Amino acid sequence: HHAQRQTVTNGRFGPIMTAIYVSKHIAATQIDTSHLNTPSNEYVTVQCRLGHNTKDTIITNAYWLPKHPNANLGWLAKHSAEYKSHPVLIAGDFNSHSTSWGYKRTTSNGRKLAQAMEVHQYTLLNDTTLPTRTGNSVEHDSSPDLTWYNGPVPATWDNLQETLGSDHCILQTSLTYPQTRRKSSQGGLRTKMTKWDKLRTELEELPTPSSYQEWVDILHSTYRKHTKHIINTPDQEHVDSHLLSLWDKRHRMIQRWKKNKTNRPLKKAIQAITEEAQEYACTLTTENWLQTFDQLNGQLHTSRVWQILRSLVGQAKPRHTLTKLLMHAGADPESLARDIQKLVYPHKPTLSPLPDHPPESPDSLSTGINSPFSMNEIQAALHNLKRNITPGMDGITYTTLRNLPEHFLEPLLDQINQAWETGILPHEWKTDLIIPIPKPGKPPNQINNLRPISLTSCVGKLMERMALNRLQWHLETTDSLAYTMTGFQSHVSTQDAMLRIYEDIYQNASTTQLRTIASVDIHKAFDSVAHHTILDNLLDTAPGSRMYNYVKAFLTDRTVQIQVNDFISPDHTLTAGVPQGAILSPTLFNLALKNLPGKLHEIPHLQHNIYADDITVWCCTGSPADQEATVQAGLDTIHTHIAQLGLTCSPTKTEYIVVSNATGQKADDYRALIQLHINGTLIPRRRTIRVLGFLLQQDGKADEWLSLITKQINEIHHMLTRVSRRNRGLKYHEMRKTVEALVYTRVMYNQPYVTLTTTQIRKLETALRKCTRLTLGVPRFAPNHLLPLTGIFNTLDERITMHRHAQHERLGTSRQGRRILDHQHYDTSQLPSIPPNSPPWDSLPRLHVLPLPRNMCPEAHSSRREDRVKRLTKQGEPPDTDLYFTEASYYPDRCRTAVTNDTYSHTTLHEGVPSPTAAETLAIAEAIIINTHHHDRILIRTDSQGACRQFRDNTLPPHVHALIQQHLTTHPHLNVTIQWIPGHQGMGGNLRAHALSRAEGNPGPPTLWPESYDPREHRKQLHKARTAILKELRMTVSTLPHPPPHFTREESAILRRAQTHTLMTPHHKHYIQGLPGRPYCPHCGSHPSNIHMIWDCPHANPLISATLHQLPPDLHPNSWESWITPPKDHQHLLLPLLIQHVHNALGEEW
Structure with a gap:
């Protein structure tokens, strides 16, 4: 739900006393009432769109301090006149006595309120025989809560006679709007569900349409036929029987107390049962919440999980945007x-x-x-x-x-x-x-x-x-296109632009040399660019x-x-x-x-980057006057050029900074020497500007970014505490993926391009350690030096080093990237030449790759893989088609490919093949170029999705493409179909091909892979190598084994707490609770450390023996350290017993 709250300027009236919560499915906008608020009166008003083709409803919530004679009602006349044709509801705690609503006397405020409401034709909806506030032993029941209404829509008022522990009753007002349209007879949201398998089956049986319009008509009719609109009825809420029993008992006690309000023991009993019900309701709510996230384990590949997480971080999609704008503008x-x-x-x-x-x-x-x-x-x-x-x-x-x-x-x-x-x-x-x-x-x-x-x-x-x-x-x-145009180009990104800015401006700090950078904003660039210019430049x-x-x-x-x-x-x-x-x-x-980059290149000492409509220019050499002239020439060039395109620069949104590592007023005076303008209008100089999502500061520091990123990390950490506890919610491995996706991606977007002090690095690492502890399931006092030993995340230094290395390697795989490296004075002369890409239209004829199924991971989707194998086996071999199975065994120095069917088997040895995917591609190519096909149609089944994608996307190595192209040209009737199958799932042909590719024997001299550079393959290898190195770095320092994937969140947290010595023993309880003296073991009086309570204490010995009795003696750990770090071969036996022992020794308070 979305809260609409009226704030008070500077909080001079104390805490906010009024609020209106609006359900998220209702469009609402808040009306400013700050000018009406006084120390004794407070109002909040919202405008809600509740019905179709009806005026918006105006709802005001009011609070008047009791016994304050000066009620403010001057606003009511203007309020009533402005919203004369709207349904207007005014409700709140007026604290005004009047005989008109059940009091024995009328006060000044009550008389003013009744007269004003009568003048402006408001009707009191209250049933004056039902008090809205419950009195006590010395006060009568009263009605300070009033509801006034004026409008054409029928309204009803009801007192629910429930206080939820307060002394004010819950009041319900219902407005009945005419139903102008109904989505369905049952209500609820509508969801479309299409049976795609039946749609495909029907379309396969239909003849080929003779025209495009017939194609569209058939597609629409078939789609409607196999699409159902399902009504999503609200889930039936489960009513907890115990909570219902508590509330019923409380209700009966309240009825008894109302008959005798002097019964103090009964009053205390009501208070006690109310607190008990409230605590139980909170526990029940927490349980339901965590149960929701228990169900999300293993679902991180779905969009629903990330929508929920983004919503919890505060990034939910806005609702009713245009409706709110309509309401705001009238x-x-x-x-x-x-x-x-x-x-x-x-x-x-x-x-x-x-x-x-x-x-x-x-x-x-x-x-x-x-x-x-x-x-x-x-x-x-x-x-x-x-x-x-x-x-x-x-x-x-x-x-x-x-x-x-x-x-x-x-x-x-x-x-x-x-x-x-x-x-x-x-x-x-x-x-x-x-x-x-x-x-x-x-x-x-x-x-x-x-x-x-x-x-x-x-x-x-x-x-x-x-x-x-x-x-x-x-x-x-x-x-x-110039290499400085990094927007929407292959294999370059915003970080490559930032690499240039960082190395030119921020990497070499200076207190004497100024450096100027300007960010140009083009007003409505995409909507205003001239067609004539686009076509002229395309024609060139x-x-x-x-x-x-x-x-x-x-x-x-x-x-x-x-x-x-x-x-x-x-x-x-x-x-x-x-x-x-x-x-x-x-x-x-x-x-x-x-043509703009060429003009900017003509300006000496000016650097620039163009990312779509974001243009950045900078200069880092020369005196202030020289820099001003250089950057100003760039701005003038940009203004003149884009004016020819029908575009204009925005002087108010264009901004610049002058970077100097010096501090103080003298440095500011020095920066002020540089002033820039666009078309005669000065543009503002800022202390910080944002360029392509990066925060750039004039002092060369990163204070603004560090403040922003730590705030974001803390928000994400708070969100993650809601979705995972020490014993419930997202599991260990899901939490790790979530932290990588939500936290480290944000950090690594900026950090490689900022300079942090030692203190700032420690502050950032402290924020990240909070997420690390939460992922591990350990408390805040877990020792810092033990966290890296878990090997869960790489350090910042490791990430930055690998990021910079990977960025340079990636830039070296494309022509544009190499030009960026050349400009930044990196040596690219030793890199292999990049061969030209094959044109998209130069695809292999009569070759078809069947669609690749999704979610086919061998570990996570084994049942889906088995089902696919059963269906393919049941289909059998297509008629008039030669069926082949291909496989490749890959080793760094050689590989062996295999092609087989019921009557044919062949293996080939290759050397210099760059990757397993390339080897699988070779195997498929060898199946295609066989000269002994019995039919003009062949079906090739492979277990390599990467090879299938290379054929589908026409990204084959050049010599493989040429080999197949030549064969298909000389065999014009040959039609090839490639199909992916799950490997090693019992399909006979796949098993034969697998065995053949690994069989001993000499198939002949090896075939050499041509020594040509393939940038696509190189990028894949770089990505794999980077992932492997980061993993190896984690494993190098990791001495504490990871929880197995099948462990629950509770089991993983127990293991990690045992490894970090943070199980909740009397030692930790003593200091957390702030007890006096020194802690001691309740069993033997020794110091109750983790090792003592779990291993050394005589009380633990029989528990250890009982837990380990089912294992052979040679597998028994001889120390606590050997139990929390068992050999890899024994982890599946010892770690579950460790969890069991902790439960036996510490109970549920571990």
Whole structure:
């Protein structure tokens, strides 16, 4: 639930006495009443949208201090006039006596209140025969809580006669709104459930549609047929019988006490049973909460878990954004949509006609980048598109497209190729439904704080992805974009831009040399960029006529419809901008800025980085006057250039800092020598600016970032304490993954590029240790020196060292990355040359990879793997098809590939193969090029998903691709299908291939892998090596074994507490409770340390013998240390017995 609370300026009136909580499914906005609050009166008012097609309801909660004669009612007249046509409810604790509501006398405040409410036609809803406050032995029952109402909607009032331990009763007021629409007869939310297997089966049996429109109609009808709308009825809440019994008993006691309020023992009994019920209710609530997270163990791969965790951290998706904006502005959806359209998509006059592509020869129109799209390209694009994307107005989702059989993809491919060849796109592919969403960190009370997101057709996006693959290949091959443009480029990121800034400005601290960095903000860049510039710059790269005409058609005559709740505006034609949310848009925007880096490079000593619409320029040499002239020249160049694109810089949002490691007023005066402006308007100089998510300070320090990250770590730590306790909630291994994902990713995004002092590092490590202790399940007093011995997380030094090394290695695998390294004076001359990527259209013909199933981990999803093997075995060998099984055994110096079926077996020895995936790919290629196929169709089954992806995504090693291409060319009737199967699950052919690949014997001289550099394979190896090194570093210092995966949260916590000597023995209890004197063992009087209570104490000896009696004597540990750190072979025997012994020795208070 969302709390609406009225704050008091500077807290001068003491604690807040009023609050309104609004259920999260109700749209509500708070009305400012701070000017009404006085030391004796406090008000909070919310505006709620409770009914459809009705005025919003205004609810005010009031509190008047008792026995204060000066009640403030001057606001009521204005309040009533402003909301005259609205239902208005005013309720609260007025503490005013009047005979009109059951008091024996009328006070001044009571008379004023009754008169004012009568003048403004408010009705008192209270039943004056039912007091709202329970008196005591010296006070009568009374009614200080009043509810007044004025409005057309019927209202009813009820006193629930329940106080929940207070002296005020719970009052319920119900407003009955007309039901203008009903989602269902049963109510509740509706969820769609589609039976995809039945949809695929039906589509496979249907003939191929003859036209695109027929394809769309069949798809819609089949989808509706196999999709059900399920009503999610609220879960029936479990009523605890014990709590119900306590409450019933309490209710009977209260009824007895009301008849004799002088019965003090009964009053004390009521208080006691109320406290007992409250404590039990809290325990029950905690149990239900932890039970929820017990069920999430093993589900970290699902989005639901992360949605819950983000919500607990405070990152839940905002609700009712547009409704709240409508309520705040007092507007209707149509006018709000019109205002958003004027603000975001203002009409701009059309410039000269867009240029045409020069004519091309007929031969070039069917080859190269102009060639028609292939089935392999559409399948690769489908597999690489994001999942769970909201569809456009046609309602066709990516999931639907992924579930289409191949013969149903053919009409879609024909339509895409028709659009590609003619340069004419269907209208529905160019119609965007605009959904305004709030910008991160900004309140949704102004349309300036909204960001328009385009929902376009998923079919159109599919073609965008296919065209983008070709366009990116073309731009990379022709080196059309500068290396300083790091936005939406392959294998570079924001951290690479920050690497340059850090090494140029922050790495070498100086108190004399100033360094200036400016961040330029472009006003509504994506929505305003001129189409003419994009196409001119695209034409300069010679992309081919079909690519050019497609982009031209994509940009021109686009229409948008803005949706505000249920209202959808008419079509509005765009004359500028690229749609936010479209796949092509970031690359097209990069094209618009293509010529800017060259102009900035001409300015001596100026450095820059362009990440989409975020432009950063800096200078780190020269005097203040020289730096000012250099950076100002860069700003002038940016302003002039983007003005030609139809864009403008925002002087108020553009900002800069002047970095100097000196401190004091003299340093500030020195920084003030540099002043910058844009188009004659001074831009502000800040102490801290944010660039691409990084906080940059003018003093070269990292105080702001450290304060922010420690606050975030503490918030996440607090959230994790809610989802995992020492004995319940998320388990050990799930907690480790969660901390890595939520904490260390945030830290490692910034920390490699800031300079921390020793004190700051200790502060950061202290915050991280809190998460480490929580993950381990140990208390706060667990010794610091024992935490690294658990090997659960790498140290910050290890992470930073590996991050910097991995970043340099990654940059060395791409041309753009190497240019960045060259610019930063790193030697790249010894790196192998990068071969050109194969073009996307150069895919293997007549080769199809069946969809890869998800969630097939051998450990976590063994039942799913067994079920898949059973189904494939039951299907048997397809008719008129040769079935082959492939396998590869890989060793660093050699590998052996195997191909087999019922009548054929062959093995080959290879040397120099770079990875197991490459070996599996070779095995599949050898199965394809066999010359003894009996049929024109072959089915190859492999247990390597990586090899399947290489074939599917057309990322094969060049020589393997050429080998298969040549064979398919000489065998034009051969059709190849590749299918993934679970390995080592009992499928006969897979077992034979596995045994054959590991068989002894000499299959002949080895085949050498060509000595060509494969950057894709290199990046995979670097990632694996980095993961292995980090794991090895953890294991090197780890002397305490990890809890087995099957251990519960409680068992893992007991083990970790035993290893860190933090079991709750009398020693710890003594000092936690602050008892006087020294602690002692209750059994023998010795010091009650962990080792003594569990191992050394004579009382523990019979418990140890009873626990270990089932083990052979040679396996018995000879010391406590040997029990908490047993050999790896004996851990599965000794660790469970250790848990049992701790329970026997310490009970449940371990």
